[in-house]
Each structure stands twice: as C-alpha cells, then as structure tokens.
Amino acid sequence: MRLSKRGEYGLRAMILMATPTEDGHPPIVQIKEISQREKIPAKFLEQILLALKNAGMLHSKMGVGGGYYLARPAKEITLGQIVRVLDGPLAPVKCVSQMAYEPCGCPDEETCGLRLVMSDVRNAISALLDGTSLADVNNRVDKVREMLKT
Amino acid sequence: MRLSKRGEYGLRAMILMATPTEDGHPPIVQIKEISQREKIPAKFLEQILLALKNAGMLHSKMGVGGGYYLARPAKEITLGQIVRVLDGPLAPVKCVSQMAYEPCGCPDEETCGLRLVMSDVRNAISALLDGTSLADVNNRVDKVREMLKT
DNA sequence: ATAAAGTCTATAATTTAAGTATACTTTTGA
DNA sequence: TCAAAAGTATACTTAAATTATAGACTTTAT
Structure with missing residues (x-):
C-alpha cells in the first residue's frame, strides 16, 4: 500500500506551494527552490x-522571475486529486476503483469477500485524501506549531 | 496505493481456506484446487x-491427501497480518509505519504536513485490515448471499 | 544579448512484480 | 516396496514500472 516517490514528491511540492505568504497572492516558486528545500532531484521534480x-493544478511563468504557482486556491485542491494524477487510482484493487474500474476476475463480484473489504478500504482512503485540501494540511501544521510553542 | 498480485492472491487463498465446512475442522486444501478455483498460476501460488x-499462518501436510490448512481459527487471522507478510507494511510512507519505521527525510517530522495526513491514512487502513478477520469476511459474504436470495 | 527560468522528449539505471523451472522430500496406499 | 500425490526450496527469467538523468529548446526580464 505504498505511495510512490513521484506521488510523495508531488504532494510535498504542492503543500510547499500552498504555504501562505504575507500578501494574499499565491506564491510563485522555482523548481530549484523546491528541489533544495525538500531535497528532491531537480530533474525528477521537473517532470512531476x-x-x-x-x-x-499548476500554472507557470517562464523566464527570469518565473516559476510555478497554484492554479486554484489551496482550499480547492485536494490531496486525492494530486495523488490520482501522479500515482493513479486510490483503490487497492481495480475492481473497487471509482475512477478506473476493471473486473478483477472473481466468479461473482457481488459475493467476493476480498472486494467487499477492499471497497471499504478504498472509501476510507478516499474520504481522507479527497476530504483534505492543501489549505487543510497547512492549517493543521500551523496548529501543531502552536501546540509545540507552549 | 495498490495491492500486489501476490497480496491479492494470498488473501483470496486464505479467504477460501477459511470457508467453513460441515464438520468444524479447518478444511485441508490443495494448491491445485485453490489455483483452479481462483484462477491463480499454481507455481506462483505455491510460493505465496x-x-x-x-x-x-498456515500448516501443511505432505504426501497423498495432503494440502494446506489454517494454523489458527479463522477469527484469529486478520487481513492485516496477511498483507504485511506478502506486501510489507500498510503505511503509504515509511515514516508513519508502525512495523517498519524509517525517517522520510523531511527537516522536521513533527511539523511535516504530509506525515500528519499519511499517518491518518495508515491508521484508517490498519483499522479496517487489522480489524477484519477471515471469519468476518466469510460472515459478510454469507450476509450478502442472504440478501440476494430474497 | 544574456541569463534565468520553464518545456519537452529521450534514455539509462534500478528495482519490483510476476511467473517458470527444476530437483528434492514426505506420505499414503496399492 | 514402490509409484503417485502432495508440499519444499531455490534459482532463474522476463517484463514492467519506478526513479532518475541528459540535452536541446523556448520564453521572458533586464
């Protein structure tokens, strides 16, 4: 049940780009900066x-002073969307995928025990990842920081 | 977030072996039979x-009339145990794994947003897979069969 | 004009997944 | 006692995916 490096790096980069700045604007960030701060190979990050x-999910600006920035407000981009783009469907087995259903070959899908359970797993993962936006993540980090300060 | 074929086949085989028979004994089943009923390559299943x-988790008997059978009652074997043996830790990233923790390289783990969320995901998966036994699965299948009958 | 950025595509290196092969041991029962 | 049925053990192959690197190109600000 592993998230790929691709998915992990992409999530880290997006969370970083969603970190609010003083002014309200979505910060514009260079590949190089993300790469250094998050220790991600620059050329790999580029593809991601x-x-x-x-x-x-991202817009970009070429040339001097360019970089990447969120295409939408951080609260409208969920982790589920990001993971699906980079790693494909959330479902542990294809036959319970909402996005990319495929039969899994059991004689009767309706009474397949594995399917019943894995469907729950997929729903649990989806509830969390589709229910958490980039803004939620950063709010949560802020809260933890508050807690630790005292 | 995909389950490997190895994991999938193993779960299917275990669920099949946990299917109760008339007498109370754990049924003894041959590789060949599982392989045919579940359409799993026999030699691959053998390794699993x-x-x-x-x-x-399994005992076996060699020779004529031999086969595999559950080492413990079906209600004492959870899906989580099986998946961990065949596919490794449930956690999406190593730094939230209970069984096989490894640092993931973020500057500060305590305030890593990705880690906070993925920890929830790992707990949700664990709650389901460690909370569901082979007996639970078959009971659930029986219930669905009842429903469909009417 | 030049340097700083992203774009695009190809390819290399590595790892993992999935499946096959083969030689062996144990057990039963004709 | 020996042949057939079963599991044991390990090695090997193949294919695909993952992770990463390379290089030539385009756009933009100054």
Missing part, C-alpha cells in the same frame, strides 16, 4: 510539476 | 502459500 501543470 | 506457512 509538468504533469501537475498539464492536469490543470 | 509457502511464505504464509513460514510466517506461521
């Missing part, structure tokens, strides 16, 4: 951000 | 059952 851009 | 045996 490009995929996210092509999926419509 | 061996791993499960070496992990103490």
Whole structure:
C-alpha cells in the first residue's frame, strides 16, 4: 500500500506551494527552490510539476522571475486529486476503483469477500485524501506549531 | 496505493481456506484446487502459500491427501497480518509505519504536513485490515448471499 | 544579448512484480 | 516396496514500472 516517490514528491511540492505568504497572492516558486528545500532531484521534480501543470493544478511563468504557482486556491485542491494524477487510482484493487474500474476476475463480484473489504478500504482512503485540501494540511501544521510553542 | 498480485492472491487463498465446512475442522486444501478455483498460476501460488506457512499462518501436510490448512481459527487471522507478510507494511510512507519505521527525510517530522495526513491514512487502513478477520469476511459474504436470495 | 527560468522528449539505471523451472522430500496406499 | 500425490526450496527469467538523468529548446526580464 505504498505511495510512490513521484506521488510523495508531488504532494510535498504542492503543500510547499500552498504555504501562505504575507500578501494574499499565491506564491510563485522555482523548481530549484523546491528541489533544495525538500531535497528532491531537480530533474525528477521537473517532470512531476509538468504533469501537475498539464492536469490543470499548476500554472507557470517562464523566464527570469518565473516559476510555478497554484492554479486554484489551496482550499480547492485536494490531496486525492494530486495523488490520482501522479500515482493513479486510490483503490487497492481495480475492481473497487471509482475512477478506473476493471473486473478483477472473481466468479461473482457481488459475493467476493476480498472486494467487499477492499471497497471499504478504498472509501476510507478516499474520504481522507479527497476530504483534505492543501489549505487543510497547512492549517493543521500551523496548529501543531502552536501546540509545540507552549 | 495498490495491492500486489501476490497480496491479492494470498488473501483470496486464505479467504477460501477459511470457508467453513460441515464438520468444524479447518478444511485441508490443495494448491491445485485453490489455483483452479481462483484462477491463480499454481507455481506462483505455491510460493505465496509457502511464505504464509513460514510466517506461521498456515500448516501443511505432505504426501497423498495432503494440502494446506489454517494454523489458527479463522477469527484469529486478520487481513492485516496477511498483507504485511506478502506486501510489507500498510503505511503509504515509511515514516508513519508502525512495523517498519524509517525517517522520510523531511527537516522536521513533527511539523511535516504530509506525515500528519499519511499517518491518518495508515491508521484508517490498519483499522479496517487489522480489524477484519477471515471469519468476518466469510460472515459478510454469507450476509450478502442472504440478501440476494430474497 | 544574456541569463534565468520553464518545456519537452529521450534514455539509462534500478528495482519490483510476476511467473517458470527444476530437483528434492514426505506420505499414503496399492 | 514402490509409484503417485502432495508440499519444499531455490534459482532463474522476463517484463514492467519506478526513479532518475541528459540535452536541446523556448520564453521572458533586464
């Protein structure tokens, strides 16, 4: 049940880009900066951000002073969306996937025990990842920081 | 977040072996039979059952009339145990694994947003898989069968 | 014009997954 | 006692996915 490096790096990068700045604007961030701060190979990150851009979750600006920034407000981008773009469906087995259903070959799907359970697992994962936005993540981090300060 | 074929086949085989028979005994089942009923390549299944045996979840009997059977009652074997043997830790990232923790390299683990969320995901998966025994699965299948009958 | 950025595509390196092969041991029963 | 039925053990192969690197190109600000 592992998240790939691709997925992990992409999530880290998106969370970083969703970190609010003084002014209200979505911060514009360079690949190089993300790469250094999160210790992600720059060329690998490049591909990941490009995929996210092509999926419509990021915008970019070329040239001097350019970089990437969120295409939508942080509270409208969920972790589930990001993971699906980078790692594919959330479901542990294809036959319980909402996004990419495929039969799994059991004689009778309706009475397949594995399917019944894995369907619950997929729903639990989806509830968490589709229910958590980038803004939620950063709010949570802030709360933890508050707690630790005292 | 995908379950491997190894994990999937192993779960299917275990669920099948946990299917109760008339007498109370744990049924003894041959590789060949499981392989045919579940459409799993026999030689691949062989390795999977061996791993499960070496992990103490199955016993076996060699020779004519031999086969595999559950080492413990079906209600004492959880899906989580099986998945861990065949596919490794449930956690999406190593740094939230209970069984096989490893640092994931973020500057500060306590305030890592990804870690906070993935920890929830791992707990949700664990709650379901460690909370569901082979007996639970078959009871559930029986219930669905009842429902469909009417 | 030049340097700083992203774009695009190819390819290399590594790892993992999935499946096959083969030689062996144990047990039963004709 | 020996042949057939079963599991044991390990090695090997193949294919695919993952992770990463390389290089040539485009856009933009100054």
